[in-house]
Amino acid sequence: MTSFVMMGQILLITGATGLVGKALVKQCLSEGHTVHYLSTQKSKIVSQTNYKGFYWNPQENKIDIACFGGVEVVLNLAGASIAQRWSNAAKASILSSRTDALALLHSSIETHNFPVKHIISASAIGIYPDSKTRYYDEKFQGTDASFLRAVVKSWEGSLKPFQSIGVKTTALRIGIVLDSQEGALPKIMGPIKHYFGAALGSGDQWQSWIHIDDLVRVFMFVLELELEGVYNAVAPNPVQQIELTKLIAKILQRPLVLPNVPEFVLKLLLGEMRAIALESQRVCAAKIQDAGFKFNYLELEPALEDLIA
Ligand SMILES: NC(=O)c1ccc[n+]([C@@H]2O[C@H](COP(=O)([O-])OP(=O)(O)OC[C@H]3O[C@@H](n4cnc5c(N)ncnc54)[C@H](OP(=O)(O)O)[C@@H]3O)[C@@H](O)[C@H]2O)c1
Secondary structure: OOOOOOOOOEEEEEOOOOHHHHHHHHHHHHOOOEEEEEEOOHHHOOEOOOEEEEEEEHHHOEEOHHHHOOEEEEEEOOOOOOOOOOOHHHHHHHHHHHHHHHHHHHHHHHHHOOOOOEEEEEEEHHHOOOOOOOOEOOOOOOOOOOHHHHHHHHHHHOOHHHHOOOOEEEEEEEOEEEOOOOOHHHHHHHHHHOOOOOOEOOOOOEEOEEEHHHHHHHHHHHHHHOOOEEEEEOOOOOEEHHHHHHHHHHHHOOOOOOOOEOHHHHHHHHHHHHHHHHOOOOEOOHHHHHOOOOOOOOOHHHHHHHHHO
């Protein structure tokens, strides 16, 4: 009798050491894939049988091209954090870390003719303008002059050159990633736990979220089905900020007694970066669902219960 064994692939992951990257690497390894990853930090580079790190510095156009050995699919998550004060230098780094990373991957693949067939890249729902009334799907084309829009447009634009060298591209417009250890959730939970939680600004801004496990499953789904194009990576039921705050307080069994934090206070505390907390993007998950993806966490409350418990 012939036995058929599914072989894992060799995947190249950038930004593998971050919040999303760590969870994605874990899943890739558990599914039998080998992970090569690029890191800008030499201290984060390890070499194990199925998990091998390689150094790069996109700003200086440096890359260890051995990372491409046997690789057909690249998962791109690299980018300087947007959760820092948006000084001019920080803004430049937020943008260039994303565009330089993709440009360097592209030029390396083109120059050395590496047989990469698909790049799946993080993008963000920040591409959609701030609106309390619109319901955004991937076909929406409008934009405005904000910094976030400019960053995400350029980021997605940096994927286009891959198509002309025969590499399929996918951009996943990721919403607010909910994770128990890192990212937005622990930051929102902190004040609520210590009895000074409050909704931010008007509180009626839409927040399109996704549970970290579902986000990892979206990446694996796109990888397996070789889906191309742009997909929103958000749960199907976004909520308004006040609702998110109330649900966290309910699960933590804490009262919410303070009035909403006014926008001018957020401006003082966060500067222009307050846009992350105050912008409203109600984003639709129908396209990835129509492709057959089944969310484990459709509603916010069970997602929060899972993460906070
Ligand atoms: N978390 C969210 O809520 C969310 C929402 C929407 C979109 N996204 C996007 O999804 C991607 C992954 O998110 P994440 O939360 O996992 O981010 P993260 O925790 O900040 O990790 C990003 C990784 O990018 C690498 N990086 C940092 N600065 C860099 C630079 N200057 N040049 C090249 N690489 C650099 C770092 O890896 P090394 O130190 O190993 O180089 C870092 O671990 C990001 O691009 C983010 O913008 C995230």
